[in-house]
Amino acid sequence: MKVTARISAAIAAAALCAVAAPGFAQTLNEKIGRDAPEKMREITNVHAGAGRMRFAPLLGPDALSTNLIFVHRGVIAPKSGIGQHYHNQCEEMFVILDGEAEFTVNGRTSRIAGPAGVPDVTGHAHAIYNPTDHPIEWLNINVGHTKRYDNFDLGDAREGAALDPVPQFMSMRLDRALLRPMSGQAQVMYRRVLEPTVFNTPWSYVDHVLVAPGGTFDAAKHADMSEMLYVVNGEGEVTVAGEKARIGKGDAVPVDLGQARSLRATGSAPLELMVVGVARDLAAKAAFAAATGK
Template identity: 25%
Template sequence: MREAVVVADVREPADVHGVHAAGGHSRWTCLARRTGLHGRWEAVEWAWLPPGGVSGEHRHTRTEELYFVLEGEGEITLDGRPHAVRPGTAVLTALGRRHGLRNTAQRPLSWLVIEVPAPPGPTTGQPDSRKDTAMHHAARTGHAVIADLRRAGPVDAATVLSGPLRTVRVTRLLPNDMAELAAESVEHTVYVTDGAGTAEVGATGVALGPGVSLTLPLGTKTRLRAGAEGLEYFHALLDVPREDHP
């Protein structure tokens, strides 16, 4: 039986206090989780901090993580070292690394979070030797990579992560252009960052605009169509091991 495409948005986030043991208020919502997906996702989430807000430093002992900054400016700390982030910045952090995020601007900071379990073993979190088109534009710090996806182009997450997360990119469709996504051996998650358009999911049309997310389980597909002003979206792919195919 064909699975359903997961459609979510950020219109009704939950209020969170003391995120990762830091004081203050933040907002959060889950866009997709492992239930209903075949890949080894933990979750796809949206998070928000007010000016001066902090997501406390913490170490990931079970999962690897990607942050993608949507709005605002901030400072991410990776194993004690601060790095500036802005819209379009992706931060890939391997298992065992410690990180935290602070809003350093006078407006809210929001970002996407993708968490995936890392396979156990002594090589977890070790970058491999594969190259991709973006790495010469990215900063590597220990077992982490910081890249501006709008400037650098696609990044292969396998250059630093050992789990199933693969290509992450920002895609811009020109007015009335189309893109087809098919979850044949991978699963997709898409988050609209700018513009407007529609997604065709079977016989249903889904309106697309900033804050709308689509996650495609194995065996599904969609056609994205940009509106008159074009459409921009963050796009991540996750490998699905053959033994996990239905």
Template identity: 25%
Template sequence: MRSAVVIADTTAPADVHGVHGAAGITQWTCLARRAGLAGDWEAVEWARIPAGGISGEHLHTRTREVYVLLTGEGEVTLDGRPHAVRAGDAVLTAVGTRHGLRNTGDGPLEWLVIELPAEPPTEPPADRTVPGPFGSTVVRDLRRTGPLDPSAVIGGPLRLLRHVELTTGEREFLIADGVEHTAFVLGGHGRAGAGNVRMPLRPGTALTLPLGTAADLAAGPGGLAYLHAELVPQGGGLRGRGRQGGGPR
């Protein structure tokens, strides 16, 4: 049976109490999970905490994790060291390291989570503050940094993370040929086509493309901005994108 593009959004999140032992409520939505995907994904998730909220500090014993801050500002603790973060920043956490997140702003703090299973390291790194295999780091403002290869820091199959902006009428084709994709709309509006299906794109919409699928993303009036990640399944290549009207910004 041919796989289908997974479409989800953040309009009806669950309230989760005491995430990682912290007091308070986290709003949470699972946008995609490993079922139906060929790649080594654990899940793609969205989360939000209110002003003063905390996502408790915890040790990663079996997963790698990428946070991308969507709104607000906060403080992430990486292996005991605090780092100020804000919308647009990415936090990369390898297996065997520890992190937590606190909202230091006046409004909600929202972030996207890409979680990947991993074998526990045979030994901890000598200095976890240095980006590298089994390390953790904060990448400042993906919009300015440009495309990022998370595997250079945390290892694993997630090979691309980038901020994309399409101008009015501009289109990008995502083809899951040798790679799988997830795209999360950050701003603007547009439409996506997948086979005979047409769907609106608005902030909070997520599309995940299993192997063998494709989607055509088109920006509406005012443009379209989204976060795009590519994962290479075992034995996969690095194909799967095409753009009309320019390159990534």
């Protein structure tokens, strides 16, 4: 077996690391994916990419009953990256939390400064490369038509790729300057950075949220929409289905179908979140889009 195939298989298998044993009832605190640098392992030749990176799963396919396959956290070393590869049954978004990276979609490459993300929808190829002399904090979110991960590697590390000054693909920035007050929640600033039309799977949206110190961010439960809350910065307390847990920078919180959730910023700085919505199925996503006018 080729090294690239082994690495691709290892990434897919890592998504299963957080799966609970049958019959084991997890508390909310145990369900939350915690950023733990000491648990990251070093891998090389990722999808035939250059150099090396450190990597660990935050959430696996068991985290939600919807088709969230995984949330991965890692650090891409200088002059390193993830080679160009296709997904035909699932969709990914590479997010850089700091620094700058060269993102590629379908062979077109642009340099983008973080915090930013680039979605790769079904049937398209993507890659990422760190051309700088500094490590880049990286996050990867994967949602499928099913719980099955798929990939097809192109053997292209994208080192020295020609750069387009204007990205020829969709991207998003977690830019606080673009946030606006959220209707009905005075202490919350909000922006929907990616709409339902971006994705082909039940992946429905990506939101950027900022909760003022001492403020709360509440949401009613939705029978057909789940969420993954990623803490970009700050500290807080989350309540999901009546159960409370502490959260901080780097944590990933699963909120399943029919579960009400609320957050409270407990630190001296705002609680900053990226919220990913995944619908029960495509029909539920269409109904959500119709109801929100998107």
